[in-house]
Amino acid sequence: MNRKDKFSKNEHRFQSDDPFMCEQLSDCLYEVLPVERNVIIVCIGTDRSTGDALGPLVGSMLRDQAMQSFHIYGTLEEPVHALNLSETMQSIQRLHPKPTILAIDACLGKKASIGSVVFGRGALTPGAALNKNLPAVGDYHISGLVNVGGFMEYVVLQNTRLHLVMNMAAKIAASLRLTEAKRMNERFKNQPYQNFLAATKKQQ
Template sequence: MNLKDKFSREERRVSTEDPAMSEALSVHLAEWLPPSKNVVIACIGTDRSTGDAFGPLVGSMLKDQKLQTFHVYGTLEEPLHALNLKDRIQYIHRNHTNSFILAIDACLGKSASVGSVVLGKGSISPGSALKKDLPPVGDVHISGMVNVSGFMEHVVLQNTRLHFVMQMAAKVAAAVHLTEGKRKEWRREHTPFQTLTPVAHKDRKFIK
């Protein structure tokens, strides 16, 4: 769970109330994620808190889609959380050399921004909303604004409606699925075709 109280020009923000939210987010993802690289998606959070379950929900939804150009870590069954995040990120770097990481995490912010999904360049600081010291994660990131910050964040997270978080997670997962299609199409267009040379058989005998 990170904290976002300011926005920059390097970010793209979409609203879950927008019917075209998934399509809009997929356009930005396709632009920002290198199409020639497999991307690791690190879905951060825990299933023990409704507000902080945003990341693992997205991860579980993506796991069910069997993506080809993304590797997904962090699900409801095997979450990436404060107790294992450092070790798991080290594991990702060992097993995905020069990996490009998309970090997905829930976020607290201003009341006017609740319901927004923010795509930003650079890493996020998981646990910052709860004053936890965790390593930064991601080359780019998606933050789902699930509730307001400023007072008793633990209670706020526990009282965030699960239905709201699930709707947001489903739309982000749909955006990643749309991006997968665009990345596969790019690879088909840019993969050189191999021409097959017919083999000549000088001594071929035909049976009449």
Template sequence: MNLKDKFSNDERRVNIEEEMMSDTLSTYLNEWLPPSREVVIACIGTDRSTGDSFGPLVGSMLQDQTLETFHVYGTLEDPLHALNLKERVQTMNDEHPNPYILAIDACLGRATSVGSVVLGKGTLSPGSALKKDLPPIGNLHISGMVNVSGFMEHVVLQNTRLHVVMKMAAKVAAAIQLADTERRRIRLETSPVQAFTAATKRESLFGKAGKPRMDGTL
């Protein structure tokens, strides 16, 4: 859970009530994400707090999809939170040398900003809303404004409406899926053989559903 009370020129903001919110956010993502690099998505938060479950919800929604240009860490079942963040970041770096990280986290801010999703360049500071000292993370970040900051943040998070968080997570996950589809299309156009080989290898390992085969075959 990070804190955001002002916006900069290196940010794009959309609102969950906008009809084309997911399409707009996916466009912004593809403008700023490096098209040729594999991207690690770090979905930060915990399922023990309604307000702070935004990141893991996005991760769980993405885990059920077949993504070819993104690798997802942090779900409701296996959250990425304050107690394991440093260790898991090291795992990301070990498994994906020099990764480009898209960090996703819930955020507290002004009352007029609740329901907004902010895409920003650079790192975010997980735990800053709760005065936790955690390392900054991300080359790019998505912050979901789930509630208001300024007083008893722990209580605010526990009393955040699940409906708002679920709606926000679903639209952000949809935007990432759209971005993945577009990134695959661009790769296929620029390097069709390489893209086809990567997709075929992935399917042989995980099957069409994107999950490991259970029969032991490759």
């Protein structure tokens, strides 16, 4: 659970109730995530708190799909949270040399921003909303603003509407599935050319 009171110029902001949100977020993801490399998606949060369940919900929704260009860490069954975040990141570094990481987490912010989904470059800081000192995560990030920050954060998270969190998670997961389809289509188009180059080199 991170904290967001301001939005930078490098971030794209979407409304989860916008019917075009999935396509718009997917376009942004496809534009910046390297097609030729698999991307590690770290879905941060816990199923023990409604407000902090956004990440694990997205992870479970994606894990149920046949994702080829994305590796998913963090689900409702196996969440990535404060107690195992450092260990998980170390494992990712061992298993995926020089990984490109997309971090997904819920966040608290201003009342007017509730329901917003933010995508941008750079890491997010899990636990910031709860004053926890955790390592920053991600080359890119997606944050879903689920409730108001600034007071009694633990109580606020426990009283966040599940409908809001489920809707945001479904939209984010759908955006990533669209992005996966675009990435695999681009790889398929490039494959004949790559095979031709490989065959040419063997003949030389």
